[in-house]
Amino acid sequence: MPSKLEVQNLRLHFGKKEILKGISLSMPDNAITALIGPSGCGKSTLLRSLNRMHDLSPEARLHGQILLDGKNILDTKQDVTAIRRRIGMVFQKPNPFPKSIFENVAYGLKINGLRHPERLREQVENALRESFLWEEVHDQLDKPALELSGGQQQRLCIARAIAVEPEVLLMDEPCSALDPISTDKIEKLMLRLRERFCIVIVTHNMQQAQRVADFTAFMYLGSLVEHNRTTDIFNNPQQELTRNYVSGNFG
Numbered sequence: 001m002p003s004k005l006e007v008q009n010l011r012l013h014f015g016k017k018e019i020l021k022g023i024s025l026s027m028p029d030n031a032i033t034a035l036i037g038p039s040g041c042g043k044s045t046l047l048r049s050l051n052r053m054h055d056l057s058p059e060a061r062l063h064g065q066i067l068l069d070g071k072n073i074l075d076t077k078q079d080v081t082a083i084r085r086r087i088g089m090v091f092q093k094p095n096p097f098p099k100s101i102f103e104n105v106a107y108g109l110k111i112n113g114l115r116h117p118e119r120l121r122e123q124v125e126n127a128l129r130e131s132f133l134w135e136e137v138h139d140q141l142d143k144p145a146l147e148l149s150g151g152q153q154q155r156l157c158i159a160r161a162i163a164v165e166p167e168v169l170l171m172d173e174p175c176s177a178l179d180p181i182s183t184d185k186i187e188k189l190m191l192r193l194r195e196r197f198c199i200v201i202v203t204h205n206m207q208q209a210q211r212v213a214d215f216t217a218f219m220y221l222g223s224l225v226e227h228n229r230t231t232d233i234f235n236n237p238q239q240e241l242t243r244n245y246v247s248g249n250f251g
Contacts, residue, residue: 004027004028004029004069004168004198005026005087006027007026007046007064007065008024008066008067009022009024009064010046011023011062011064012063013060014061019042019045020042020045020049021221021222022064023219025217027168027198028198028214029167029198030194030197030198031194031198031214032191032199032200032201033200033213033215033216033217034201034208034212034217035047035202035216035219036203036246037220037225037245042223043219050066050087051088051089052083068083068086073087085108085164085166087166087169088161088162088166088168088170089169089170091172092172092174094156094177096148098144099144099145100142101137101143101156102124102142104159105123105124105127106163108160108161109164124141124163126163127159128156128159130162130189130192131158131159131162132185133152133159136152150179150182151178151183158193162193167198169198169200170200173202173204175187183208201213210230213230214230215228216228216230225242233246
């Protein structure tokens with residue numbers, strides 16, 4: 001499948017410590033790629049590299065290329081704000097703004113210049129519908145977002161991310177703090193959003209990776225050990241390290 005996002009020989013240092021060690025990985029459009037591996041292996045670090053979040057850390061140094069539609073987003077001439085509009089991010093812990101439900105979703109739209117009230121309402125509604133949240137909140141859009149349940153807050157954060165119509169959606173363990181019912185809703189949402197986006201998720205849940213991911217990349221100690229279709233990673237891994245990890249015999 002053609003790549004939407006591609007990492008080529010990516011290395012990341014924090015100070016003198018090398019965190020990512022020459023990662024090369026292709027992530028197709030209209031597919032979900034899961035990053036798996038033990039804690040501290042570099043999954044979330046890689047994910048945050050994909051929309052240049054490490055720019056916020058003065059000790060971080062990135063080498064290599066991250067290609068979005070063939071163009072290197074690490075090029076210093078690239079507009080970081082424009083990159084982050086094209087590559088949205090959903091974090092492990094829901095982080096709604098201390099604003100109303102409506103204003104949370106409208107925030108990015110307003111930042112990008114949309115001010116027309118009718119058009120704004122339409123875009124907010126569309127994002128909430130796509131996030132399976134509209135039916136639960138349509139009559140309380142002025143309610144503070146922080147009063148929503150944890151699962152609702154996470155879906156609100158997804159609505160906020162997709163409202164500005166990015167091309168790539170990064171999700172860092174989006175279900176780790178949620179109950180099984182909320183997790184099921186988020187997983188169904190991911191499968192639906194796959195039709196529109198390139199999605200990259202970090203997960204520690206092997207069953208979740210098998211349920212939602214088209215491709216899976218196994219990382220260990222900052223290196224990419226194996227990347228393949230999810231069915232092959234779990235049923236026919238080529239590397240012994242991968243086999244031990246997915247079978248629960250790791251370490």
